[in-house]
Amino acid sequence: MALWEPREETATDPTANTIPYAMNMSIPSILLGLGLKCLLNWGMVALQRSHIWRTFIGFFSVSLALADTALTLTLTAIHLQGDCFLLGLHLSRHHVCLLVQIVGEIYSVLQWPVVAVAGVDHYCTVSQRLQPVPIRNRTAICSFLTGLLWNVAFLYVFLLSDFIPVLEDQSPYLLRQCSVFHMPQILQVAMVLFLTVGCALLILHAGCPIHSYRGPQYLSLKDQTIDQSVTQSRRDIVHQALRIFLNTWALFLVFLAVLLLLPAGIPTYLGLNVPWLCFLNSLLIGVVLCAICPASQLAQGLAALPPDSFCNWRLSSTAEHRI
Structure with a gap:
């Protein structure tokens, strides 16, 4: 039984053109965008391969690259065959649109939590408020947090959010476009x-x-x-x-x-x-x-700096250059 009833987008549906942040895109363009995204993802992961496992955001980047790759391969196979069975499920091009919308909603939900967790991770590293964590323990913590965020976002979209997929009322064999949403986050x-x-x-x-404010008292x-x-x-x-x-x-x-x-x-x-x-x-x-x-x-040079492949954060005690 489905967790929600997809809304069919038809020419007589008065809400078809009033859905916020929605636009129509052809399925080939969606697959092309996902393919280019996968190439960029793995290119960035390879660029940071020497320290990708040292931060939470590195772990999450790898998990995101894997998720995008799996999504792209699955959607491409469904689109090319048009009508297939996968793990006992009957899939058609309607499911291409459905999966794109569901995964996109999960990505939207993940935006702010990823920023928050990564910020806390960097704060603990720079401030040294926590004792240095062994590599094995840090790997376990980052893996747990990454899996937790994915699962919480998945459950939120399916059980708690008011997200409703939008599907066109067309035959799977004639379906060429999908309604996709914008990401305001x-x-x-x-x-x-x-x-x-x-x-x-x-x-x-x-x-x-x-x-910081020190009060009205006079300072020596x-x-x-x-x-x-x-x-x-x-x-x-x-x-x-x-x-x-x-x-x-x-x-x-x-x-x-x-x-x-x-x-x-x-x-x-x-x-x-x-x-x-x-x-x-x-x-x-x-x-x-x-x-x-x-x-x-x-x-x-005593402060612990989080790894960054793009910025050199070696600062000095006095600024030699001004903006």
Whole structure:
């Protein structure tokens, strides 16, 4: 028994053209997009193969590449045969559209949880709040968290969300297009990113002090000197982190800005990919470094830095370059 009743999209259905974030795409274009996505995924995984297993986001990237590959091969086989049996199930091209919509919804649900877990992982690494975890234990923890997120997202989509697939009322042999949804979550993350970078630039260029409030009491000359040193050190770390991040990902930020201005969005089955996760990995590392700011440890090379194949996060105690 199905967990939901798919909504059929017909010419007389008044809701057919009012479904939010929906658009029609041909099945071959969907398969082509998934194939190119798989190539990008595995290319990025290969680029990070030396340290891919050292972070949660690396484990999740591998699991995402495997999921996309399995999805692409399955959908291609169903589309080419048009009507087949798999594990006792009768599959047709209607199931191509159904699987694309279900997997896309799962990817949408996973966006913010992946960001949150990866941020906590980097925070624990940089701040050294936790004792160094043996490689075997860290592998087990990251594998558990990756599997947990996939299972929770799957159960949420099937049991708790109000997601309803949209299927066209056509013969499987005549079906050539699928209704796919846009992913608003990636635009939400992009908006938060632009606000964060914009606020950092405004604070730095305005010369606002970046330190905690100490109350109305007067500070001794020694305390004032220490406070100014800490403030300057924190500002230098923010300067350097922002410069390193923008030098690497400036073109990608331009692409996101254009995407925000366009009416068309990213299909859900393409929104979550390994290049996007690599971008988020660099962003989260920069944010954690700016928030914790272990300036003395960074200067001496003592701070533990999460691996990043795109940005070199070796910071010094004083910024030599300004943005």
